[in-house]
Amino acid sequence: MKNCFTHISSDSEFEEKAFQTFSHQFENNPVYRSFCDLLYIHPSDVKEIQQIPFLPIQFFKSHQILSTTNAVQEVFSSSGTTGSITSKHYVTDLSLYEKSYLAGFKHFYGNIEDYVVLALLPNYLERKGSSLIYMVNDLIQKSKNSDSGFYLHNLDELATKLKTLDNQGKKVLLIGVSFALLDLVEAYSFNLKNTIVMETGGMKGRRKELIRKELHSILKQGFGTREIHSEYGMTELLSQGYSTGNGIFNCPPWMKVLTRDTEDPLTIENNNKTGGINVIDLANYNSCSFIATQDLGKIYDDNSFEIIGRFDNSDIRGCNLMVF
Structure with a gap:
């Protein structure tokens, strides 16, 4: 399954792969499993991709986010100011x-x-x-x-x-x-x-x-x-969106962007409303494919999206669910 994400050509194929990936990461990623457990969400309860829990991106600063026991080939790290804590993405399969x-x-x-x-x-x-x-x-x-x-x-x-x-x-x-x-x-x-x-x-x-x-x-x-x-793109992802102008981005078929309510991080917003950016990246099979970023944006009806800004640290909600 993990190597065929580039063959996705329809929404139904994307959803099927997303559910498979969620089940795999729920079973094999201890950090993500703990996060889902705290939310009382199990794969058997999830009927649509909007119900899949999105791991707050800050956990890449404090935990190894891995869904495999394979050896790490590369550690990608975010740029940061001197003394700041950077995100680390442990990549076990550079291919x-x-x-x-x-x-x-x-x-x-x-x-x-x-x-x-x-x-x-x-x-x-x-x-x-x-x-x-x-x-x-x-x-x-x-x-x-x-x-x-x-x-x-x-x-x-x-x-x-x-x-x-x-x-x-x-x-x-x-x-x-x-x-x-x-x-x-x-x-x-x-x-x-x-x-x-x-x-x-x-x-x-x-x-x-x-x-x-x-x-x-x-x-x-x-x-x-x-x-x-x-x-x-970002350190924590293995896929990128591109804009050919006007700051309007599109994703490749194995990546999808959703927006969440800024006050309730577990609620997915409708299109055309500003919210926190959630990303599904099916290339991230060995890490976590469901990430709640610190970006603010808007999704349009054709699935294109725009980045409007970033949350202040004081605005981040949902991360205090899990401190260990």
């Missing part, structure tokens, strides 16, 4: 992550070999515990293009390469953290016609936080592009 992001990229953008991948991110050696860097490093390798690479510390070379490749009509993916993209457009002007500019979020104290609309407006003007794309 599931690779399968997910490669199939996800192909689903939204086509063959990676058609692109030159330019990364405005720390390179793999600088930020070895980052799941994003792991993914982008592999996309760079899979592109099989000598121009692909990391360029965070060499904006002059990147600016020249971007203009040259774009003028040559090459398909280019420029992927970067928000503050670095802003640095680039403040130092250089562009008029890109064949380049996808994708931001992955992240000011991390480097700049004043901007709302997405303001950020994208600055970047569109600076790069000369009609849209700014975005990636929605």
Whole structure:
């Protein structure tokens, strides 16, 4: 079951896999089982995916979230300020992550070999515990293009390469953290016609936080592009959502986003209402596929979604159910 999530092609198939995954993780993930037990929820009681318990994401900071006894191959960790507690995602099968992001990229953008991948991110050696860097490093390798690479510390070379490749009509993916993209457009002007500019979020104290609309407006003007794309992923997940513009994201077929009531974390909201973002990620078979994030967002009737903000720590409810 665990290796066939990329073959999902319908809502009914997704639900069947979600129920199978829930049963597996209930039986094999001690932390998740304890959380479900405290809620008095058993797989036999669950008739629809909205009834599956979503584990608060904060538990990745305090517990090993594993649904297998297999050896850990990689530990991905979130970035954080000095002294802060970071999330850790213990990955026992990197092939599931690779399968997910490669199939996800192909689903939204086509063959990676058609692109030159330019990364405005720390390179793999600088930020070895980052799941994003792991993914982008592999996309760079899979592109099989000598121009692909990391360029965070060499904006002059990147600016020249971007203009040259774009003028040559090459398909280019420029992927970067928000503050670095802003640095680039403040130092250089562009008029890109064949380049996808994708931001992955992240000011991390480097700049004043901007709302997405303001950020994208600055970047569109600076790069000369009609849209700014975005990636929605996190340390605790093995799948990503993508936006091709306007901050509206879509998921690959094995990932689904729901919203929960901000006052009652066990109640799933209807579409078009702002709530806490819950994610089902069926690639996360060996960890936990049902995660309540700290993001606030809205789901639309076509299953696309928008991220509106984040909970303050004081607004997080439901985590005090389980402190041990």
